[in-house]
Amino acid sequence: MHSHAEDLRAELLQTKVEPDVAQGLVQAVLNDWRAAELRAEDQALCVFAEKLTKDPGRMAEQDVQVLRSIGFDDEAVHDAVQVISYFNYINRVADAAHVDLDPGMPPYPGA
Numbered sequence: 001m002h003s004h005a006e007d008l009r010a011e012l013l014q015t016k017v018e019p020d021v022a023q024g025l026v027q028a029v030l031n032d033w034r035a036a037e038l039r040a041e042d043q044a045l046c047v048f049a050e051k052l053t054k055d056p057g058r059m060a061e062q063d064v065q066v067l068r069s070i071g072f073d074d075e076a077v078h079d080a081v082q083v084i085s086y087f088n089y090i091n092r093v094a095d096a097a098h099v100d101l102d103p104g105m106p107p108y109p110g111a
Contacts, residue, residue: 005030041070049084 005026012022028036033046044066052059067077093099 041072044070045080048080052081052084053088 008029009022009026012025013019017025025036029038033043038046048063048067051063064077067080068074072080
């Protein structure tokens, strides 16, 4: 998550969010996404992503129904699953292979 903070900030700036607001949201998400002022859709997506990441064997139709109930269609759910799963995969590969952080990337908090 920490390594993608700059990507989130850049995406927010492309949507015309003021730089200080974008940085504040990025920092809030880094600190604790549950306490960040996220839209309902983004909050639900974070809940879904966390469960898929931490406990994929417990995923159920109800998890998808929550996303559908707030406007995600099947294609959007599929895309979310693909992106979340890919990042889980590639981060595990990087961790197992002890891939060095990019220069200038802050270390993961607590590392």
